[in-house]
Amino acid sequence: MAEVENGLQEFDVTEEQRELRSALRRFCERAHDEATVRRLMDSDDGWDRALWARLGGELGALALAVPEELGGAGGTLVDQAIAAEELGAALVTGPLLGTVGLAVPALVAAPAGQERDALLADLAEGTRVAALVADVFAPHGPATAAGVTAEGTTLSGTVALVPDAAAADVLLVAATGPDGPVLAVVDPAAAGVGVQERGSLDPTRRLARVTLDGATGTVLATGADADHALAHAFRVAGALLAAEQVGIAQRLLDTTVAYAKERLQFGRPIGSFQAVKHRCADMLVGVEQARSAALHAAWSVADPRLDDADLAVAIAQARCSEVAYRAAADAIQLHGGIGFTWEHAAHLYYKRAIADAELLGSAEAHRERIAAAVLDTLGADVAAPQVATG
Amino acid sequence: MSPPATTTDTLSATSEAARVEEAARAVVAAHDPRTVSREELFGALYDAGLAWVHHPEGLGGRGLSRGLQAVVDEIVTAAGGARMFAVNPIGYGMGAPTVVEYGRDREQVAAWLRPMATGEEIWCQLFSEPGAGSDVAGLASTAVPDGDEWVVNGQKVWTTLAHVARWGMLVARTDPDQPKHRGLTYFVIDMQQPGVEVRPLRQMTGQAEFNEVYLNDARVLDAHRLGEVGAGWKVAITTLMNERTAIGGVTGPRGSGVIAEALGLWRAHPERHTPVLRDRLAALWTRAETHRLTLARARRTATAGQPGPEGSVSKLVGAELNQEVYEFCMDLLGPEALLYDDYTMSRERVHADPGSTLQQRFLRSRANTIEGGTSEVMRNILGERVLSLPGEPRSDSDRPWKEVPRG
CATH class of the missing domain: 1.10.540.10 (Acyl-CoA dehydrogenase/oxidase, N-terminal domain)
Known part of the structure; x- marks a missing residue:
């Protein structure tokens, strides 16, 4: 296994990372408990701007992998993945995917410039938030920027489902121009820009329709530069979304196991029945696999010497989507009737899990990428096994 | 972890x-x-x-x-x-x-x-008995003290390598009046003595990888006892934990191991490709890869020298994955998969035999979820030892072993 830096190897956990995890967990327990989630999901905005600013300014958790000279913490994507796990476990509402997952890495990978640098610093600090207007329900590809066309600085088109767009102070728009993809910054209050919030199955991460009708944007990147920025954004967002799924699955495992120990039926804890116990064991196995895949993706994006970063992210998204959804479904099943009520938190996690599985490409879409990268390119060195011929 | x-x-x-x-x-x-x-x-x-x-x-x-x-x-x-x-x-x-x-x-x-x-002295493990599979602590072979020796009687089964072994790790009952876990003692027994009879046990592939071992007044030195008299179960747990680690713990590079067979077969048979089989293989490959990454992570984060319950995770996953990969291979092969070369009994271990065929390995994989602890027992271990879920109510824990129903 390759040594990465500072004598660290893949999957090593530093003391700083352990401290980051416990700091975020404490913060979420105090400032973003279930009651807060419920209050926010019933509020008009769906998130808490002041709490977001604390995540950015006080905890520095919004730009952990961003270089210090760009306003970030100068860590690696593994740090940000640990944050994504914890924030996912607490179902933190707010534009995590749009801002931390997509906009920040797109800006980091875009060419430097006054507009970019100022925006990146604000996003890191949590004083402004952003959404990426693009097809974020499929892996990065030719269709990513197909919804909006660009002619110079004029943008037109509709993207039907954009997470976090209603919250955004800034829209980062992926468009298609005469010379390929374009990445532009658009003010949602500008003329020709419509952001219409839609009813979302997952009330903790809202979707909106974004309509651009001859809106004017500031172009940050075009052609290969824009393509590079978008590819990087999808890579980082994929690794972070996978980490969020790990956080969700782990939390569901913990709460389900705790319930199985205290819930009594037939005179004994239901966790003593093998039918229940074995389902919990399978959840555990899934969580362990998902965590390995998600961490490997974060490590590989941070240091591409470790692996083909796109393949590592595809593996993580394929596996973590399955595991988090399965964990959420099993959590409801193992809680029985109470798990189906509005009062219990299981449905909140279930809704986040099904939304996460769809975002940035379904497990099937990522298996397609894996099949193309692995199965369709097998070389002559892959020998056929000996088969009986009778 | x-x-x-x-x-x-x-x-x-x-x-x-x-x-x-x-x-x-x-x-x-x-x-x-x-x-x-x-x-x-x-x-x-x-x-x-x-x-x-x-x-x-x-x-x-x-x-x-x-x-x-x-x-x-x-x-x-x-x-x-x-x-x-x-x-x-x-x-x-x-x-x-x-x-x-x-x-x-x-x-x-x-x-x-x-x-x-x-490798000059091969070892084997004398735990399982016809009446004690998953419930190995219920075993019935006896060891009775005789001077500075013990006299052993009973029957063991599923003993890999017994026919070539110099030493056997034996668990025998030394006190039937104790509850089952407390009446066991662990010995290292000389396999090459008249009281030890080894017979091949033929399996569904046709081979006999395993043996039945009959112990008829076999002798073992008290100096070859491991741990205290009556504390054999604790010693056996050490062996079993290492068994799971040994079975599940081998990792090679990406795409190696059993999944390599499916990849090789996929490449060799383009005429049998369908989108459905392709997705199935992609899903299996992804699971094999995340299993491999999990083993790599467990190895990297393991600080303690002793294998823990994570060995049970890898044993469980590896065994079920093996079966599904071979099932995929059979489906990919189609009608040709129904051919078999030879059911003549041999002593070859299917996985160690470079001449073994896919069909043999497919059949052999049925044992993966049984040997070294069934998948059901593995899930109990994960539930009870890792997640600390309560055990099943039991009717054998506190009764003298000789009063517990068997059969």
């Missing part, structure tokens, strides 16, 4: 790895695996403390983290040497940790370990 290593541990581990690497390179340089005998090479590794790096010095080790053994194995195999585990799997993987932890006489332990490492 064990707690992750701290940065400081990692740094000191890195320099230890460098020393181990240097020592292993020196051994293969002085004893070229391509020219010297296996006994010489493995003996040199043992003497250099590289047979089990986590063992104490003088017992084939250097008192280091067990994860560093991979450094040695990699150097030895890259130089053309065999794996010590492959030559004497039961002894190397399970016997060694048990005798090191519970052996009562260091000289005796050393006398067992060196020929175990070299």
Whole structure:
């Protein structure tokens, strides 16, 4: 296994990372408990701007992998993945995917410039938030920027489902121009820009329709530069979304196991029945696999010497989507009737899990990428096994 | 999972790895695996403390983290040497940790370990009985004291390598009046004596990889007892934990192992490709890869020298994945999969036989979720030992063993 830096190897956990995890967990327990989630999901905005600013300014958790000279913490994507796990476990509402997952890495990978640098610093600090207007329900590809066309600085088109767009102070728009993809910054209050919030199955991460009708944007990147920025954004967002799924699955495992120990039926804890116990064991196995895949993706994006970063992210998204959804479904099943009520938190996690599985490409879409990268390119060195011929 | 290593541990581990690497390179340089005998090479590794790096010095080790053994194995195999585990799997993987932890006489332990490492003395495991499979602690073979020896009677089953073994790890009942876990004692028995009769046990592939072992007034020295009289179950747990680690713990590069067969078959049969089979293989590949990454992560984060319950995770996942990969291969092959070359009984171990066929390995994989602990028992272990869920109510725990119904 390759040594990465500072004598660290893949999957090593530093003391700083352990401290980051416990700091975020404490913060979420105090400032973003279930009651807060419920209050926010019933509020008009769906998130808490002041709490977001604390995540950015006080905890520095919004730009952990961003270089210090760009306003970030100068860590690696593994740090940000640990944050994504914890924030996912607490179902933190707010534009995590749009801002931390997509906009920040797109800006980091875009060419430097006054507009970019100022925006990146604000996003890191949590004083402004952003959404990426693009097809974020499929892996990065030719269709990513197909919804909006660009002619110079004029943008037109509709993207039907954009997470976090209603919250955004800034829209980062992926468009298609005469010379390929374009990445532009658009003010949602500008003329020709419509952001219409839609009813979302997952009330903790809202979707909106974004309509651009001859809106004017500031172009940050075009052609290969824009393509590079978008590819990087999808890579980082994929690794972070996978980490969020790990956080969700782990939390569901913990709460389900705790319930199985205290819930009594037939005179004994239901966790003593093998039918229940074995389902919990399978959840555990899934969580362990998902965590390995998600961490490997974060490590590989941070240091591409470790692996083909796109393949590592595809593996993580394929596996973590399955595991988090399965964990959420099993959590409801193992809680029985109470798990189906509005009062219990299981449905909140279930809704986040099904939304996460769809975002940035379904497990099937990522298996397609894996099949193309692995199965369709097998070389002559892959020998056929000996088969009986009778 | 064990707690992750701290940065400081990692740094000191890195320099230890460098020393181990240097020592292993020196051994293969002085004893070229391509020219010297296996006994010489493995003996040199043992003497250099590289047979089990986590063992104490003088017992084939250097008192280091067990994860560093991979450094040695990699150097030895890259130089053309065999794996010590492959030559004497039961002894190397399970016997060694048990005798090191519970052996009562260091000289005796050393006398067992060196020929175990070299493969000159093969070991086998005498646990399972016809009446004691998953419930191995309910076993009925007896050991009765006779001077400084014990006299053993009973029948063991599913004994790998018994027909070539010098030593057997035996668990026998020494006190039927105690509840079942408390009346067991653990011995190392000489397999090459008149009281030990080994018969082949034929399996569904046609081969006989395993044996039945009949113990008729077999003798074992009290000096060859591991642990205290009546404490055999605790010793057996050490062996079993290492069994799961040994079965599930081998990792190669991406795409290696059983999934490689599916990939090779996929490449060889483009005429049978369908989108449905392609997605099924992509899903299997992804699971195999995340299993591999999980093993790599467990190895990296393991600080303790003892295998923990994560061995049960890898055993469970590996076994079920093997079966599904071979099922996929059979479906991909189609009608041709229904051919079979030869059901004549042989002593070949299917996985160790370079001439074995896919169909044999497919049939053999049915045993993966049974041998070394059924998947049902594995899930109980994960539920009870890792997640701390309560056990099933039991009717055998506090009763004398002889009063518990069997059959």
